[in-house]
Amino acid sequence: MLCIVKPVSIAPALLGLLQTGPRHGYDLKRAYDERFGHDRPLAYGQVYATMARLLKNGLVEVEMEPGDGPDRKRYAITDAGVSDVEQWLSRAEKPEPYLQSTLYTKVVLALLTGHDPADVLDTQRAEHLRLMRELTRRKTEGDLADQLVCDHALFHLEADLRWLELTAARLDQLAASVHA
Amino acid sequence: MTTAPTATGPLLQPSGPLLVARDLHVAFGPTTALASASLEVHGGEVLALMGPSGSGKSTLLHCLAGILRPDSGTVTFDGRDVTAMSDAERSALRRSEFGFVFQFGQLVPELTCAENVALPLRLAGVTRRDAHRTAREWLDRLEVPDIADKRPGQVSGGQGQRAAVARALITRPRVVFADEPTGALDSLNGERVMQLFVAAAKDTGAAVVLVTHEARVAAYSDREAVVRDGLVREQVPA
Numbered sequence: 001m002l003c004i005v006k007p008v009s010i011a012p013a014l015l016g017l018l019q020t021g022p023r024h025g026y027d028l029k030r031a032y033d034e035r036f037g038h039d040r041p042l043a044y045g046q047v048y049a050t051m052a053r054l055l056k057n058g059l060v061e062v063e064m065e066p067g068d069g070p071d072r073k074r075y076a077i078t079d080a081g082v083s084d085v086e087q088w089l090s091r092a093e094k095p096e097p098y099l100q101s102t103l104y105t106k107v108v109l110a111l112l113t114g115h116d117p118a119d120v121l122d123t124q125r126a127e128h129l130r131l132m133r134e135l136t137r138r139k140t141e142g143d144l145a146d147q148l149v150c151d152h153a154l155f156h157l158e159a160d161l162r163w164l165e166l167t168a169a170r171l172d173q174l175a176a177s178v179h180a
Numbered sequence: 181m182t183t184a185p186t187a188t189g190p191l192l193q194p195s196g197p198l199l200v201a202r203d204l205h206v207a208f209g210p211t212t213a214l215a216s217a218s219l220e221v222h223g224g225e226v227l228a229l230m231g232p233s234g235s236g237k238s239t240l241l242h243c244l245a246g247i248l249r250p251d252s253g254t255v256t257f258d259g260r261d262v263t264a265m266s267d268a269e270r271s272a273l274r275r276s277e278f279g280f281v282f283q284f285g286q287l288v289p290e291l292t293c294a295e296n297v298a299l300p301l302r303l304a305g306v307t308r309r310d311a312h313r314t315a316r317e318w319l320d321r322l323e324v325p326d327i328a329d330k331r332p333g334q335v336s337g338g339q340g341q342r343a344a345v346a347r348a349l350i351t352r353p354r355v356v357f358a359d360e361p362t363g364a365l366d367s368l369n370g371e372r373v374m375q376l377f378v379a380a381a382k383d384t385g386a387a388v389v390l391v392t393h394e395a396r397v398a399a400y401s402d403r404e405a406v407v408r409d410g411l412v413r414e415q416v417p418a
Contacts, residue, residue, distance in 0.1 A: 118408075118413075122406065122413055125404075125406070126404070128395070129395065129398060129399060129404055132395060132396065132398075132399035133399050133400075133401070133402075135399070136396075136399040136400060140375055154396055154399065155396075157395070158394075158395045158396050161395040162395075165232060165393075168232075168408065169232055
């Protein structure tokens with residue numbers, strides 16, 4: 001699979017997956033790889049390091065299961081974790097290249113956790129347009145060099161916005177495939 | 181005799197929303213175009229109506245402009261209920277308070293560009309001489325003085341759209357409705373038309389309701405409202 005994406009923020013993605021139910025570290029890795037890993041599966045070390053940090057911050061709690069297996073820890077999201085996911089979903093991302101992997105993760109997790117994915121897309125559209133307005137203003141007031149530099153950025157932001165529109169139009173289809 | 185307004189100088193705008201749509205429902209046969217759409221337009225602002233094809237954004241614009249009467253819901257302009265007006269009253273309101281720019285200029289092909297631009301003033305009773313002088317001022321301002329004596333068929337798409345913008349603004353309307361005004365232009369011409377259009381509207385104090393599916397065009401607005409499935413998701417003014 002051709003992949004020109006930057007890795008998504010792992011912590012909120014894992015936390016969002018935990019909101020659908022408690023999981024062992026191994027299950028969590030597998031769920032992440034299936035949904036968001038593309039050609040970059042998570043290393044176990046990343047999962048456990050992230051879980052340790054989330055545990056320290058009180059966003060997850062751990063249940064130890066009896067037995068000697070290597071994976072006896074079962075992670076569950078706390079109330080603080082749930083509100084952390086909610087805040088992450090409702091916050092616009094800073095417009096930058098190859099943002100789609102993070103936005104895709106947000107949309108899927110919004111569907112999985114009962115949030116409105118259209119809100120995620122609308123929040124992001126507003127943020128993109130805010131930046132586009134700023135660039136347009138700068139371009140209108142600037143010289144030719146400013147115009148060319150701003151135009152480059154504007155065309156890229158416009159491409160992102162087209163992706164947001166297309167995704168908004170495919171939400172029903174995506175919801176069906178996520179819940180399948 | 182009516183005096184021709186000049187091409188420069190702002191109008192004072194009242195505070196509060198100038199144009200308000202509440203719970204608009206419109207259906208075309210079995211197809212619902214607007215389902216409880218509400219929106220406010222403030223004096224002097226440029227509002228972009230965005231949304232995918234078929235989302236209802238043009239239908240909303242037509243309701244706001246008094247072109248289409250909704251099946252239910254109200255549109256008020258400056259406190260007056262547009263939806264309760266007779267056809268003649270709405271027609272008079274459109275001529276006196278509103279301006280229109282469409283995707284394809286819709287200039288009268290038999291008239292010169294200056295005559296096209298002057299037309300709304302002539303309909304308002306301004307003398308031919310005054311109307312034509314003001315029309316030429318507007319064409320100057322939109323950087324196309326050379327097209328004054330040419331017919332629409334003899335000018336480029338970008339030049340024709342500038343004449344259409346001049347015609348929309350010449351009566352100094354309170355609101356200009358623009359439906360994909362740069363949809364038929366290339367990037368460079370589209371940009372220049374938007375720059376001149378928005379600057380001129382701001383100068384005259386006109387609010388602009390801009391229907392577009394292009395983000396780079398919407399970036400000339402002060403805020404956007406997104407129409408999807410006949411509903412409006414509105415960004416509140418900053």
